[in-house]
Amino acid sequence: MLDLIIRNGHIADGTGNPWFFGDVGVKDGRIAAVGRVEQEARSVIDAHRQVIAPGFIDGHCHSDLMIFDHPHSEIKIRQGVTTEVVGNCGLAPAPFVKERAELL
Ligand SMILES: [Zn+2]
Numbered sequence: 001m002l003d004l005i006i007r008n009g010h011i012a013d014g015t016g017n018p019w020f021f022g023d024v025g026v027k028d029g030r031i032a033a034v035g036r037v038e039q040e041a042r043s044v045i046d047a048h049r050q051v052i053a054p055g056f057i058d059g060h061c062h063s064d065l066m067i068f069d070h071p072h073s074e075i076k077i078r079q080g081v082t083t084e085v086v087g088n089c090g091l092a093p094a095p096f097v098k099e100r101a102e103l104l
Contacts (some may be wrong), residue, residue: 002027002041009047014054024052055082062091065104 005027011034012019025033025041031037058076064086067073076084086092093104 001041002037003037004043004045005041006047006052009050009052012051012053018056019051021049027095030038034050053080056069056080057083057085060088061086062076062088064091064093068104 002025005023007023009024010019011022011024013034022035023037024031025037025039044047052095058081061074061084063073063084
């Protein structure tokens with residue numbers, strides 16, 4: 001049994017191929033099936049022709065310090081962003097220096 005099935009979506013798999021209509025099955029946090037998924041799942045989401053896609057990479061953000069206030073980064077997740085490239089434009093808390101701990 002799968003943990004989750006997202007049904008009836010436009011699947012854009014990130015390979016550059018055209019999207020296709022179908023389902024995505026998830027088990028143990030990983031994609032286990034793509035296409036017409038006939039298995040059962042503990043949870044089912046009807047995407048109702050919304051796009052199902054891999055997480056987006058935000059290649060230029062200034063979220064370096066946001067993670068301290070919002071450790072689950074909901075604002076990014078709700079936009080589909082699952083990876084961020086930080087340290088842009090000279091805004092970076094790293095390398096961490098003990099003398100700047102209070103400032104951070
Ligand atoms: Zn910038």
